[in-house]
Amino acid sequence: MWIIKRDLLLAVRRQADVLTTLFFFIIVVSLFPLSVGPEMNMLRTMAPGVVWVAALLASMLSLGRMFSNDYLDGTLEQMLLSPQPLSLLVLGKAAAHWLVTGVPLVLMAPVLGIQYDLPGEALLVLTAALLLGTPVLSLIGAIGAALTLGLRGGGVLVSLLVLPLYIPVLIFGAGAVEANMSGMEFDAHLSLIGAFLLVSGVFAPWAAASALRVSLE
Amino acid sequence: MAINWFKYSSPASFYSLAGKMIPIFVFAAVALLGVGLYVGFFVAPTDFQQGEAYRIIFIHVPAAWMSMFLYVVMAFWAGIGLAFNTRLSSMFATAIAPTGAMFTFIALWTGALWGKPMWGTWWVWDARLTSELILFFLYIGFMSLQAAIDDPRRADKAGAIIALVGVVNVPIIYFSVQWWNTLHQGASVSVNQAPAMASTMLTGMLIMVFASWMYSIAVILKRTRVIILERESHTAWVAELHKNGAI
Numbered sequence: 001m002w003i004i005k006r007d008l009l010l011a012v013r014r015q016a017d018v019l020t021t022l023f024f025f026i027i028v029v030s031l032f033p034l035s036v037g038p039e040m041n042m043l044r045t046m047a048p049g050v051v052w053v054a055a056l057l058a059s060m061l062s063l064g065r066m067f068s069n070d071y072l073d074g075t076l077e078q079m080l081l082s083p084q085p086l087s088l089l090v091l092g093k094a095a096a097h098w099l100v101t102g103v104p105l106v107l108m109a110p111v112l113g114i115q116y117d118l119p120g121e122a123l124l125v126l127t128a129a130l131l132l133g134t135p136v137l138s139l140i141g142a143i144g145a146a147l148t149l150g151l152r153g154g155g156v157l158v159s160l161l162v163l164p165l166y167i168p169v170l171i172f173g174a175g176a177v178e179a180n181m182s183g184m185e186f187d188a189h190l191s192l193i194g195a196f197l198l199v200s201g202v203f204a205p206w207a208a209a210s211a212l213r214v215s216l217e
Numbered sequence: 218m219a220i221n222w223f224k225y226s227s228p229a230s231f232y233s234l235a236g237k238m239i240p241i242f243v244f245a246a247v248a249l250l251g252v253g254l255y256v257g258f259f260v261a262p263t264d265f266q267q268g269e270a271y272r273i274i275f276i277h278v279p280a281a282w283m284s285m286f287l288y289v290v291m292a293f294w295a296g297i298g299l300a301f302n303t304r305l306s307s308m309f310a311t312a313i314a315p316t317g318a319m320f321t322f323i324a325l326w327t328g329a330l331w332g333k334p335m336w337g338t339w340w341v342w343d344a345r346l347t348s349e350l351i352l353f354f355l356y357i358g359f360m361s362l363q364a365a366i367d368d369p370r371r372a373d374k375a376g377a378i379i380a381l382v383g384v385v386n387v388p389i390i391y392f393s394v395q396w397w398n399t400l401h402q403g404a405s406v407s408v409n410q411a412p413a414m415a416s417t418m419l420t421g422m423l424i425m426v427f428a429s430w431m432y433s434i435a436v437i438l439k440r441t442r443v444i445i446l447e448r449e450s451h452t453a454w455v456a457e458l459h460k461n462g463a464i
Contacts, residue, residue: 143378143379143382147362147375147378147379148365151365151366152365153365154365157365160354160357160361160362161362161379164351164354164355164383165382165383167390167394168389168390168393171393171394171396171397172393203385207381207382210378211375211378214371214374214375214378215371215375217374
């Protein structure tokens with residue numbers, strides 16, 4: 001728990017990092033109407049996918065910060081030596097990453113959805129799907145961040161490693177909103193994202209912890 | 218006679234064993250390739266629906282199978298290397314990756330060439346094509362991660378973790394993509410119906426599959442040998458080989 005508090009405190013002290021991710025998300029979403037034209041019908045069908053891809057990219061771009069600062073000043077090595085299991089620490093760090101980068105995206109998504117003229121219920125589904133899905137992104141991302149720790153070109157590399165693994169979340173996240181807009185049930189999509197969350201909550205911290213051990217050997 | 222398998226887990230003895238095995242597999246690969254291509258292009262009958270264009274199956278299907286097998290084999294050896302700290306297993310996994318990626322690329326490429334005359338399009342967002350593409354990304358991720366790490370032992374272990382995470386994810390990705398595909402039932406073509414094949418076609422294809430196996434084994438052994446030499450260049454036995462002019 002203390003690690004979440006500590007990371008949040010660090011984020012509050014360095015607000016620019018949080019805001020950069022959020023504005024990146026907003027800018028990417030706003031670029032799409034400019035590139036494909038302002039026709040509302042098309043934008044409405046594109047909206048779930050665009051918002052989700054932008055969320056994926058925003059969450060991925062901020063992964064570098066998850067461990068690198070602690071790695072550079074040696075805190076991470078102390079954490080490895082601490083009596084707590086490392087996977088629990090990783091879980092805490094992923095949770096903090098989600099609170100700092102995921103939650104702002106979730107809160108901002110309905111506003112961006114309105115820009116794309118999404119109907120009210122679809123906005124709710126989009127927010128719910130993002131709320132369930134963004135923690136999965138942070139958890140899977142922790143593995144990639146731990147593996148690329150201290151490598152040259154780590155930022156680009158992490159995208160190669162992590163983006164293919166994000167695909168299931170993307171499919172069902174955007175799928176939930178699309179299903180809702182075409183009048184179908186979306187519960188199954190949300191349940192599947194929930195399942196991804198549970199599975200990645202159990203296995204990702206463990207994998208990321210062993211990756212950290214490899215990186216810090 | 219009991220074979221001491223552990224003897225060959227030492228890079229030095231594996232190096233000489235692999236050196237003896239490579240010619241056998243090269244010979245088998247070339248022979249099978251010759252027979253397979255002959256059966257494929259001259260013996261197998263023309264397909265009544267697809268004409269001559271179907272003959273690309275003799276390359277496409279073996280490549281697609283190998284691409285999937287090799288990923289699992291790679292993850293297996295990488296996992297063994299991670300769990301038991303056996304250097305050779307990790308070297309083997311590293312050696313498999315480029316061959317696997319090559320077969321994935323061939324499968325995608327020949328698939329596009331096949332798709333054009335059959336469906337009138339180079340690419341459809343079909344579940345199989347999409348997951349093959351994602352598999353290609355996974356190979357690329359594995360190789361670029363290993364390439365970015367200078368310390369070979371760290372590269373082995375990091376690669377093993379990403380390969381294992383990938384192999385757990387492959388079924389999830391596959392079923393996600395399949396479900397996504399059925400939801401988006403566009404003006405798509407069905408790739409799912411496997412037409413009954415004439416037995417000579419099947420024979421030709423199976424021979425080509427064996428040829429691909431032999432080729433992969435030969436190339437992977439060769440690449441493992443090179444990796445061994447690279448990593449063991451400081452050892453006495455490599456110096457000995459060098460002095461004798463063997464390398």
